[in-house]
Amino acid sequence: MVSITSTASLANALRKTIVDTQNQMSKAQVEVSTGRVADLGLALGGGTAQDVSLGVRSADLSSITNSNAVIAARLSTTDTSLETIATTAQNFLETLVGAQSGAGSDAQAIQDNAVSGLKSLIGALDTSIGGVYLFGGVSTSTSPIADYFSDPPSASKDALDQAFVSAFGVTQSDDAVGSITQSQMQSYLEGGFSDLFSASGWTTSWSSASDRATSNRISLSQIADTSVSANDSAFRGIAAAYAMVADSGVTKLGSDAYNEVLRTATTTLSSAIGDLTRLRASVGVMQTNVSNANDSLTAQQNALASQIGALENVDPYEASTRLNNLTTQLETSYTLTGKIQQLTLTKYI
Template identity: 40%
Template structure:
């Protein structure tokens, strides 16, 4: 016959272990009640755990792409705003060119307008958001366009010096020389279509010594969904920007009142032609970026639907019944209260009370 050892300490220890177990269970159920999900998903789902992990990875990936798309849209919106400003300036300048084709007063006015517009163009092409230049192509940390009017670090370099040298080579004099009145319309036309135009060709435009641009020809490509890659930027080397810079520079440097009327009209007519081409090219760039904006928006809408479906499946696997969880918490709290009471009563038991 076997007897069981009974003592106050044994009863107290058993009760204490029971309380610790209930406290752990209460903490687990309270967490589930507060979060609405299983406290230990792997324990509850068993072999279905891999499915919920996979669903959460898909959800996180879509959420990450959506966050990136927010930055992409900011870049596109900033680019479009800059392009709209460039287009408006070019359209106004085109209208001004028509009004100043003749007359000495017009020459001074249009030269000032061209200079201001050129400075504004350079500032727009150097627009940055969060430290990234919008028109630098993939080299977003590089300032894309040289300031035409800034003093170069190395004397005789930069686009301004190149323009001055080209004019001097072609005519044997500087632009502000009174003798420019002797330049014939044919000679001016040949210069504008020859040496001067060549300075705005892609290779010359990006020449490290005499060029304007340090931007990359390759635009930024962004993943806007799990299956789509889209060009989401423009760069300062595009024809639209080279042409508009060419027109502003042409008028700023050569549309002088010192020219003969025929040579002056040649400059204005050529500038009007180039501005017209630049306006058309700029609208093409804006349309391309607008298409990218629309694709990003549509991609976000599709991902919202996908994320909603994924979230539904995740909830089906991981959510707990809140009423059942509340019932378990209430029952455990009641059991703990009883256990605390029994423990207190057991601690008061002593043989000394009966001696």
């Protein structure tokens, strides 16, 4: 039996070989450059579902890790703000104690110190990162504390002024303030003034923050508080101490009423600093929780990467060798195709 093979059929066969080789080379090039299987579905078959599941979980872990980075930055700034508040409050407490012992009892200087401290407190509580107010609780888009010293007067300033007039019948700048007795001042500070810094009074005229702290998912299984609120008792107490010295007409008060302001401010501020220490400790716990969660996330991500790699990764040496062999095969096919195309009967007649 005689088999007849034409030049055209040989050329067509080689063309098919060239196309197949080019497809294989394309996949091999992807595998050499990425280190991963070019066609996961073809390579893994039934294992594709497992690979997809591992990839989804890895993406989830990466998302939480990225979120934790933002949370860690916010907590770090929160801690810095609390440190500033604590340092300023402690310095003012020392000033108050010194004034009561007879040292540095200049009423105007102490009032100026209180004004500066209150401004610093408000500025710290209104700290924001990327438009997120750190002390707003879940109300992160609005500054928690309005400027007490604004023009026109803030709600907090109006409320305090009204409380003072209700108690004494005069404003803080009136010379009649000098006639206020120690017992009258004590009643005011423990009554109408104190009410302004109660939980309800604070949120009525001072703060627009939410009591509820923000919470975030910091690991696959853990949701934790990640902020503190400007409504905390520590901030209310510190603000009260500053405000009673800054805006009770201390430069016009008689010595007994003036000393009552200093005494009450000292007691209030001392207690608030204790509350602030507790609050700073809670922020430290939050930072530790996020750090520990990140360590756990990293370990889980490494384990998943190993499992995914076992399914998807290729041997780089084998892939490179295969690519070289395919390149040689393609070049040979091109050469044979050229020679076949040159075969014509006219050359032999």
